[in-house]
Amino acid sequence: MSRSTAKLASMKSGLTTLELCAGAGGEALGLEQAGIEHAGLIEIDPHACRTLRFNRPKWNVIQGDLREFTDVSAFKGVDIVSGGLPCPPFSKAGKQLGDQDERNLFPTGIHIIDQLRPKAVLIENVRGILDAVFADYRKYIAGELKKLGYKTGWHLLNSSDFGVPQLRPRVVFVALQERYFDSFGWPIPSTMPPKTVGEALHDLMAVNGWKGMDAWKAGADEIAPTLVGGSKKHGGPDLGPTRARRAWAALGVNGSTLAEEAPERDFVGMPRLTVRMAARIQGFPDEWQFAGAKTHAYRQVGNAFPPPVAKAVATQVVLALTARRLFKVAS
Numbered sequence: 258m259s260r261s262t263a264k265l266a267s268m269k270s271g272l273t274t275l276e277l278c279a280g281a282g283g284e285a286l287g288l289e290q291a292g293i294e295h296a297g298l299i300e301i302d303p304h305a306c307r308t309l310r311f312n313r314p315k316w317n318v319i320q321g322d323l324r325e326f327t328d329v330s331a332f333k334g335v336d337i338v339s340g341g342l343p344c345p346p347f348s349k350a351g352k353q354l355g356d357q358d359e360r361n362l363f364p365t366g367i368h369i370i371d372q373l374r375p376k377a378v379l380i381e382n383v384r385g386i387l388d389a390v391f392a393d394y395r396k397y398i399a400g401e402l403k404k405l406g407y408k409t410g411w412h413l414l415n416s417s418d419f420g421v422p423q424l425r426p427r428v429v430f431v432a433l434q435e436r437y438f439d440s441f442g443w444p445i446p447s448t449m450p451p452k453t454v455g456e457a458l459h460d461l462m463a464v465n466g467w468k469g470m471d472a473w474k475a476g477a478d479e480i481a482p483t484l485v486g487g488s489k490k491h492g493g494p495d496l497g498p499t500r501a502r503r504a505w506a507a508l509g510v511n512g513s514t515l516a517e518e519a520p521e522r523d524f525v526g527m528p529r530l531t532v533r534m535a536a537r538i539q540g541f542p543d544e545w546q547f548a549g550a551k552t553h554a555y556r557q558v559g560n561a562f563p564p565p566v567a568k569a570v571a572t573q574v575v576l577a578l579t580a581r582r583l584f585k586v587a588s
Contacts, residue, residue, distance in 0.1 A: 269294070270575045275332045275373065277323055277340030277366055281308045281547060281557035283539065284341055284381060285316075287567025291575055296335050299323055305557050307548035324365050329372045336578060338370050339379040339571075341562050363394075367401050370432075374405065377574050378432040381562045384413060386428050398430070408438035414566055418446030421540040421563045422457040423481040429570050433577060441577035444569035454481050454508050454538070461534050467520040473528065477508045481538045486559020494552045496530070515555055532558060540565045 270292035279285050279298035282305075289295070297317045300306050306320040319326070342362045370378055386395070399409045409432040416425035433441055455477035463470040482504035485497030496505050496512030505512035509527050516529035530538075532547060532554045540563035547554035 270579060272336040272376075272575060272578060273334075274337035274339045274379075275299070275335045275369075275375075277338065277369065278342055278362065279305070279309060279318075280341055281305045281561050282312065282545070283541065283561030283564050284339060284379075284567040285309070285313075286541070286545070287562070287564040287569075288337075288339060288379075288571045289313075290564065290568040291571035293337065293571060293575065296332055299326055299340075302557075304547075304549035304553040308546065308557060311548060312545055323362055326369075329369055332373055335373060336376045337379060337574065338366070338373060338375045338377075340366070341381045341560075342366055363398055367398070370402065371405055376434050376437060376578050378402070378407070378430070379570060379574055380430040381567070382428050382430065384426045384428055387411060387413060402432045406434055407432040408435050410441075410443075412443050414444070414570070415446070416540070416563045416566050417451045417480050419444070419563070419565045419569050420447060420449070420451055421538075421565055422452045422454060423484060423538050423540075423563070425483045425539075425563060427562060427566060429566075431570070431574065433574075437577050437580075440580040442573055444573050451480050453478050454510070457481075457537055458530075458534050461531070461537065462519055462528060464519045466522040467524055467528075468522055469520070469524065473509050477510070479508060481505075481508070484535060484539060484559045486556045486561070494555045496535075515551055517551070535559065539563050 272292070273294050273296045274288055275296050276285050276298045279300040280302070285295060285298055295316050297319055298309060299319045299321065300309065301320065301322050303320060306318050309316055309318045366380065395411060402409055409430065411428060411430050413426055413428050416423055416427060431441065455474035458477070459470060459474045462473065482501055485501055494515040496502055502512035506527065511527040511529045514529055515535070516531050519531060520528045532551060533543065535555060535558045536545065536547065537543065539558050539561055541558070541561070547557050549557070
């Protein structure tokens with residue numbers, strides 16, 4: 258990140274966003290860090306809404322089904338529509354039903370964009386949406402937004418390229434009004450390698466004085482595999498299917514369940530992650546609290562867009578939207 262980019266990201270940009278399917282706030286936090294203010298955040302899950310309200314009491318959190326959201330006109334004038342539309346319709350872990358999946362909310366998102374006509378759109382999804390089977394659907398989405406005056410782009414980002422200690426590829430879709438699009442550029446990956454699991458979690462693992470922590474840290478010498486949060490229909494407080502749990506086991510982590518606390522002083526064996534540890538692996542700051550019991554809290558963490566990645570993309574959107582403003586000031 259250049260010095261000017263870093264300075265801009267630390268300032269209030271004067272831009273606002275309406276966030277769709279906000280979840281536990283991973284993307285929202287990244288946009289906030291990029292200087293964007295939230296006009297509203299829509300989320301259906303009550304636990305995630307509690308999380309958002311607890312951490313940011315001043316945010317306008319709207320609990321409800323996005324498909325039944327009728328007060329769109331109240332957000333006329335927002336600069337950005339952002340969000341993480343449901344991933345299961347496009348995930349390799351599911352049936353990849355795409356537009357035939359009842360959980361697909363892209364049509365609803367396009368309808369909201371049509372009503373608000375923001376300067377930019379920033380939507381996150383899973384890598385599977387770039388599969389060949391969805392090529393026609395991606396063209397459909399781009400075509401619908403082109404009719405509204407937007408130019409669009411899809412890009413695969415690796416979370417580990419932005420300091421997240423996890424192998425988490427995510428696809429970001431952006432759409433900008435044509436006059437802004439040429440000023441937009443995808444974020445450049447960091448030249449600094451991310452921390453290993455051992456480096457990222459050693460202090461949390463050692464909080465109860467675990468005598469085996471140093472040996473564990475030495476063995477946990479790679480970044481984490483992708484955290485899997487599961488859905489309301491499937492998934493509990495574990496680190497994913499068999500293949501994912503094997504990857505965690507190779508790092509000395511028992512992925513079959515999550516722990517309530519860090520290992521005790523004389524613990525022997527493979528430790529389990531706590532929700533707080535999983536949140537740090539996901540790139541959340543330690544002060545960000547998650548509402549609900551362990552299963553609900555971990556589901557919020559595992560399904561989140563890592564804040565550092567969201568910040569990196571959002572910063573580029575801010576630069577694109579403010580380029581003309583900065584040019585006018587300079588001239």
